[in-house]
Amino acid sequence: MPQLVAVGLSAVEVGDELHVSERPAKRMTASLLRKLRMANRTEAAALAGHAGLLGA
Structure with missing residues (x-):
């Protein structure tokens, strides 16, 4: 999940990747923050970039 947020995906896109709707994706993002x-x-x-979570 941190990688999805870090690369700039919207809540809808994060939800699609995690197979959940937009609302839970927004809640998960808020919880992460x-x-x-x-x-x-x-x-x-x-932070993700500094921690090396974004790859090369």
Whole structure:
């Protein structure tokens, strides 16, 4: 899930990848951001990039 958010997928696209609807995808994203203490998806993407979660 962090990789999906980090590469900039929308909630609908994340949901499609995880085989859930948009609403649960938004909730999962919000939960992830809370757990990481991130204000937004951009910060999460920067963290994922720094942690090497985005590949080469």
